[in-house]
Amino acid sequence: MYFPVVSERSLTSGPRIGGALWILMFGIIALLPVRGAAQPAAVVDDDTSATLSLSLDETLARAQEESFPARSAEATRRAATARKRQSLGVFLPRITAREQGLFTTDPVNAFGSKLRQERFAQQDLQLGALNTPDRVDQYGTQLEIEQPILNLDGIFERRAASDAARAAGHKAERTEAIVAFRAKKGYYGLLLAERRVGVIDSALAAARATRDQAQALFEEGIINRADRLAAAVRVSELESRRSEAVARRDNAADQLRVLIGLEDDVRIEPTDSLTRESALVGDVSLDAVNQRRSDMQALRARAEAARQKTRSRWLAFVPTLNARGTTGWYDDTPFGTNGQSWTAGVSLSWSLFEGYQQIGRAQEAEAQQQRAEIALEQQALENDVEITSARRDLRAAQERIDQARTAVAQAEESLRIRSDRYAEGMARTTDLLQAEATLAERRLAYLRALYQHNITVYRLELLTEQSMTR
Numbered sequence: 001m002y003f004p005v006v007s008e009r010s011l012t013s014g015p016r017i018g019g020a021l022w023i024l025m026f027g028i029i030a031l032l033p034v035r036g037a038a039q040p041a042a043v044v045d046d047d048t049s050a051t052l053s054l055s056l057d058e059t060l061a062r063a064q065e066e067s068f069p070a071r072s073a074e075a076t077r078r079a080a081t082a083r084k085r086q087s088l089g090v091f092l093p094r095i096t097a098r099e100q101g102l103f104t105t106d107p108v109n110a111f112g113s114k115l116r117q118e119r120f121a122q123q124d125l126q127l128g129a130l131n132t133p134d135r136v137d138q139y140g141t142q143l144e145i146e147q148p149i150l151n152l153d154g155i156f157e158r159r160a161a162s163d164a165a166r167a168a169g170h171k172a173e174r175t176e177a178i179v180a181f182r183a184k185k186g187y188y189g190l191l192l193a194e195r196r197v198g199v200i201d202s203a204l205a206a207a208r209a210t211r212d213q214a215q216a217l218f219e220e221g222i223i224n225r226a227d228r229l230a231a232a233v234r235v236s237e238l239e240s241r242r243s244e245a246v247a248r249r250d251n252a253a254d255q256l257r258v259l260i261g262l263e264d265d266v267r268i269e270p271t272d273s274l275t276r277e278s279a280l281v282g283d284v285s286l287d288a289v290n291q292r293r294s295d296m297q298a299l300r301a302r303a304e305a306a307r308q309k310t311r312s313r314w315l316a317f318v319p320t321l322n323a324r325g326t327t328g329w330y331d332d333t334p335f336g337t338n339g340q341s342w343t344a345g346v347s348l349s350w351s352l353f354e355g356y357q358q359i360g361r362a363q364e365a366e367a368q369q370q371r372a373e374i375a376l377e378q379q380a381l382e383n384d385v386e387i388t389s390a391r392r393d394l395r396a397a398q399e400r401i402d403q404a405r406t407a408v409a410q411a412e413e414s415l416r417i418r419s420d421r422y423a424e425g426m427a428r429t430t431d432l433l434q435a436e437a438t439l440a441e442r443r444l445a446y447l448r449a450l451y452q453h454n455i456t457v458y459r460l461e462l463l464t465e466q467s468m469t470r
Helices: 008-012 019-029 056-066 070-091 107-116 129-132 154-219 225-259 288-294 292-319 357-423 429-464
Strands: 050-054 092-102 136-150 266-272 318-329 339-349
Touching: 019 339, 050 056, 056 070, 056 154, 070 154, 092 107, 107 318, 107 339, 136 154, 154 225, 154 266, 154 292, 154 429, 225 266, 225 429, 288 292, 288 357, 292 357, 357 429
Parallel strands: 050 266
Antiparallel strands: 092 136, 136 318, 318 339
């Protein structure tokens, strides 16, 4: 229903009222409680936690140092390095020291114990002493050394451990890149949520002004009750949307807090603004990406480790050569040194058959090697598809930003025209409310376009592991 046009005659008929008096009357009407209309609700912030202001750079620094994925990847890298260090056993000796105590009346042990202690005497050769000896106490201090000489399977096992440690290092680098991308995405997600609340606040302020204006016009009899209620309903709708937007903002802040490993109960407040990143996207060489990217290097190192593991399993059939030496001091008191002796030797061992265990382990290693090579090929193909898709999405995001900016300007101009017409009584309340709603949606669409553009740029940086922003 359009508003009736009030003629100049109807305004001048009857007693004349000064302009100042009209302004005073409308001001009093605007301040009066509106019966049947929703009142502005006070916004109560239930979150009493402390606030932590963070820039994007500060967020990235915290994420690299404190995020759970980064710390876990670093622990995995240290574990792989420790396994590589363990493989040094194929070259280095094993040294063992022990102290043993022996108490016996067994003829053989008693005879040997006295010999080791160098206490054997002439009377110990008597038949009675040999058959039923008295209790003999023996303490032995021994030092044993085992030195690997040739263990081909162990050599290739060490190479596999070295490649696995290198793969874990590249995997940690990739995790850092992923954490940085997620931190940027979370930070800009929080910025988007903050700006969404701001846009809704602006729309809510305009809707409340329209509601108050509609109430005043209803009191004047210019509009009907349906138009007045439509303005009140719009305010209630925006208040509900604001509550939802505030909840989304708080959830985004909590998610970012978990992402950067911030265990304190604080509310993150971003200090940067949601602006368009200046992207410098040139030609991307897929071959260069596959060679440079840390996860591809990790996959190649993992495949090489699998190959070395396969060789190690098959070389387990080759004989191994090791040396061993033992020296000891023996006495009837702990750590005594009355008797001393040593033993040295070399052993050549060859495992001929273990019930298909060795063959099964070798075949399993071959299958793991094939699996690692397939994963490398698959990731290379996925990189091609993902990079092409990201470049396509970036072009679309740039177009959406331009389109959304134009739509915002058009919606602002449309709202200005409808507001002027509404003030003159030449437009409906629903038209004005629709224009306000359209402007709010266009502004939100522009913010989403900025967010999607920036996230696409960061995703392309993650896929190529090279900076594309100024």
